[in-house]
Amino acid sequence: MNYKELASNSVGVLLQLVGAKWKLLIIKELLLKEHRFCELKKKLGCTSKVLTRCLKEMEMDGLVVRENDDKSKIAEYYLTDIGYTLRPVIDAMQKWGKEYKRLRKLMEKYNNETDLSWT
Secondary structure, three states, X not given: OOHHHOOOOHHHHHHHHHOOHHHHHHHXXXXXXXXXXXXXXXXHOOOHHHHHHHHHHHHHOXXXXXXXXXXXXXXXXXXXXXXXOOHHHHHHHHHHHHHHHHHHHHHHHHHHHXXXXXX
C-alpha cells in the first residue's frame, strides 16, 4: 500500500495495515521470535492461503521480512523495525483483553446471583 492509499486518520491507517484478525496474531507471534511458515500456520491454525496472503501484504507494507535460506530452501519471517513499533499496540490489546475477560466474568457472576427467575 503506498502513501496515497493510506487512510487520512491514524486509527484508520492502523486498521488498514493490521486490522485483520490474522495479521494481529501473526505480529503477536513474530514479536516473540522469527518463524517459518509452517510454524506460524501450526500456531495460528489458519489456512495456508490466508497466511500466505497476510504475510505477502505485511511484507509489501514493510512490517514483515521474508528471508530465504539458500541451502535448505526454507523461508523465515520476522518483523522489520517498523513492525516492532507495534509492540505497545499489541501489549495494550493483550492487557485490555485480559481486563475485559476479568470484568465479564464478574458481570456474569453478578447477573447469575441476582437472577430472580424461578424456573
